[in-house]
Amino acid sequence: MIEIVPGQITTRDLRYPVDAAGIPDLDRDILKAVVIDRYRATGSGVGLVHGFHLQEGAIAGSVSHDSHNIVAVGAGDADIVRAVAEVVRLGGGLAVVSGDDITALPLECAGLMSALPYDEVVRRLAALEEHARRLGAIANPFMYLSFLALTVIPEVRVTERGVFDVGAFTDVPLFEE
Template sequence: EKIPLTLIRDGHAPYLTGSMLDEYIASGLQSDHETCVLEEGREKLQKGMYLYMREGITERNLQTLIPLATPCTSSRCCFCTDDRHADMLVTSGHIDDCIRKAIEYGCEPEIAYKMASLSAAERFRLDDRGAISPGRVADFCILSDLNNCTVKATFKKGTKISPNQWNPVQNEISQCPFHARIPSVQEILIRGRGTARVIRIQEGQIGTTAEYTQISGEDIPDIKRDILKAVVVSRYHPERIGVGLVRGFGLTNGAIASSISHDSHNIIAIGTSDDEILRALSTVIKHKGAMVARSDTKECCLPLSIAGLMSELPYENVHAELTNLHRITDACGAIADPFMYLSFLALTVIPEIRVTTKGVFDVNMFSHVPIFTDT
């Protein structure tokens, strides 16, 4: 019912090919930003889709896909940065970073800049911008270095913008539902033993794989095998609490928790003990949304006062707090940028296996399944 409401329809279609892709396109979807495989991207372009080549924090697909950007295809190719936290925006940049990397990976500069400007504008039917020509809005940058995309000056509607000219509009913060409660130890216990479904995160990718491991609930966490407990607490319905197992975060002590958890944005946590998980969850709930990292000796918190998803703080402060969070996770042995992997752990439309407030979710079967296969 929603698809006909707009003429611009973006999709999420990782690993979709063949007749299933045909059906997906025929339903009205026009683009994809989840493509991870070269031949998959080639097929989507051949079938008339727009291809957004993504380079986020943990979803790094640009090097794989950029060979598809040619003079013939560039009008259907754009860049995508889903997702980047404020620290990466400060240290690496945004679309400018995609331009630099595309050129580094062998893309012609003219094609890279077209993807970042005209191709994107025309895709979204912003016909009054995207190029410097009569009748178009004079939004543009002057560069001092083409290959490094070094911005010398920025113009908005023909007027030069000074670095300190931006003043954010002060709006009243919208209050969103946040009815979460701290679970009890009993509610997050894993009972049973046998062959368990374990969510395996993939470094540098959004997808996960299902691993099947012999384990007992009493042995969780299994630090030696890097198998940790994942807990999802509903922010809307206090009674809904789900538990699963995850491998790949690398934590040797402490816990992390966040209220950024696509797409429902329930609270999600992983940790090396039930006590640490519950303490991290408690801090998130106390602030009605936050990113929290705990070690054996300290805790760091970035409150997210806007719907539990965004901070009111200036970006410099957000950057500093994210740095502090990562200092703790690094000291605890975690994978780089663990909060981004955590945010996708409950995303039930991306294969292969996830965890929600109802427990483990098999994306291929599109149904919830028990932790133990013989349950």
């Protein structure tokens, strides 16, 4: 499991006994993280993350150093799918979803930059942060999300192939016996 380190872009490798059917485990803050390949349609990878604190909903974005694949974290599969679908619909962007509520910022320039005026981008970023905060998210969740798949920063990450151990520089299984 990937543990977010507050105030850092590094992560920690956690090992918890989990039942795959019991994910998400909101009591222990164990959420699903998904990375979807934006370029080659090779699929998606799944990991588990601790530290985002979402109690409902999901967040997704196309800002993901260095690959800029779509990354999502959420408290349920349906919300993760909806958040990813919103990023795709926007042609790149950031999204928070919960129930029927969607807050989004289009990043139509390569999924990294917005064509909106500065003041509108600032307003939408604040709305994204507020929506995520109402769902219980850690402060600045999109900053953590943007580094979740960066495979050169220790200790573990999630990629379109699954969980990646940076120290061993290899993909690792999500579950062990």
